[in-house]
Structures are given as C-alpha cells and as structure tokens.
Amino acid sequence: MKRFLGLVTLVVRDYDEAIDFFVGKLDFRLVEDTPVPEQSKRWVVVSPPGAGETMMLLARASAPEQSVHIGNQTGGRVAFFLYTDDFDRDYTTFRARGVKFIRPAASHAYGRVAVFLDLYGNAWDLLEPSGRDACSAHRHRYATPRGDAPETP
Known part of the structure; x- marks a missing residue:
C-alpha cells in the first residue's frame, strides 16, 4: 500500500493574496480554485512545480481562533x-x-x-x-x- 501526504493546510488571511504570493513569487501551480458557496469559502490548492503528489490547501481563516495562527502556525519554527x-x-x-x-x-x-x-x-x-x-x-x-x-x- 502506498501512502503519502496529499495536502497540507496553510491558514491564510485572504485567498487571492495567498495565490498571488505562491503562484506569482514562488512559481507554485494553481491546482484548483473552486467556490464552496454553502460555506462562503473556496477550495484553493497550490503545488510546487514538478511536485506531483505534494499540494497545499490555502484555507482562509474563518474564526478568530484561526486568525491568531496566521503566520505562526508552528510557533516560530x-x-x-x-x-x-x-x-x-x-x-x-x-x-x-x-x-x-x-x-x-x-x-x-x-x-x-x-x-x-x-x-x-x-x-x-x-x-x-x-x-x-x-x-x-x-x-x-x-x-x-x-x-x-x-x-x-
């Protein structure tokens, strides 16, 4: 059985500014940007060039307890x-x-x-x-x- 991490979530402030950074500055590929209207969200997935299975979900913070972790998801590491x-x-x-x-x-x-x-x-x-x-x-x-x-x- 093959196993791998397919998605890692990064909590972001805004979908479009995050897309601009990862696609525009780091050359990531925009894999998917699909509205999820029932939740007022988008399913935004990016991937480094040539990465294949490795992708990152850009998830907009939807609550204050999520917002406080933007930019510090690993406590500074x-x-x-x-x-x-x-x-x-x-x-x-x-x-x-x-x-x-x-x-x-x-x-x-x-x-x-x-x-x-x-x-x-x-x-x-x-x-x-x-x-x-x-x-x-x-x-x-x-x-x-x-x-x-x-x-x-």
Missing part, C-alpha cells in the same frame, strides 16, 4: 521545506521578486539552504540537498545544535 534542484536559480529569483530571507544562503554537508518567510511570516527552508536522500539532509540539519530563532542577514 520552520514550517515548510521547499526542496529545489537548482538553489541558485530559485534563491536569485525569489529575492528579485521580494521574498524576504531571514537566514542567508549557506552551504553545509547536507546541501545548500536559506530560510525565507511567506507573506504571513511563516518560515520556510529553501533547500537543495547534496546527494539523493533529502530526508537525511534534514535529519542531519536538525541534529546539529544551533537553535531555531531566525537570524537576520
């Missing part, structure tokens, strides 16, 4: 890990489009990495792993004591 096959291309493109990096590009034994913020303040790793096992890259990274507080460039 890196929330998402965007793997790339060309770090320099994506790092340069994202910076040119105004994506805010809070930890500059660095090379490590496990790969090249930088930390950026999405439009709400959630922290993301941009990572080009060295070698074929991307999960091993992150196990190595987080086994190294270094703290989780964002650093300013």
Whole structure:
C-alpha cells in the first residue's frame, strides 16, 4: 500500500493574496480554485512545480481562533521545506521578486539552504540537498545544535 501526504493546510488571511504570493513569487501551480458557496469559502490548492503528489490547501481563516495562527502556525519554527534542484536559480529569483530571507544562503554537508518567510511570516527552508536522500539532509540539519530563532542577514 502506498501512502503519502496529499495536502497540507496553510491558514491564510485572504485567498487571492495567498495565490498571488505562491503562484506569482514562488512559481507554485494553481491546482484548483473552486467556490464552496454553502460555506462562503473556496477550495484553493497550490503545488510546487514538478511536485506531483505534494499540494497545499490555502484555507482562509474563518474564526478568530484561526486568525491568531496566521503566520505562526508552528510557533516560530520552520514550517515548510521547499526542496529545489537548482538553489541558485530559485534563491536569485525569489529575492528579485521580494521574498524576504531571514537566514542567508549557506552551504553545509547536507546541501545548500536559506530560510525565507511567506507573506504571513511563516518560515520556510529553501533547500537543495547534496546527494539523493533529502530526508537525511534534514535529519542531519536538525541534529546539529544551533537553535531555531531566525537570524537576520
């Protein structure tokens, strides 16, 4: 039996601004944008280019208890890990489009990495792993004591 995470939810303030960021700045693909009139919502799904099974549901906060978590869904830790096959291309493109990096590009034994913020303040790793096992890259990274507080460039 094959299992995988098909959708991960990101709580957002507004559907259209979230689509603009993920599609316009990060080159994600808009997979679906379907109104759900009975709930006054939309089913908005985006996916990184070439990701296949990996998708993100952009879910507009619909209650105050959801709104307080926008931009801080993981308590300040890196929330998402965007793997790339060309770090320099994506790092340069994202910076040119105004994506805010809070930890500059660095090379490590496990790969090249930088930390950026999405439009709400959630922290993301941009990572080009060295070698074929991307999960091993992150196990190595987080086994190294270094703290989780964002650093300013």
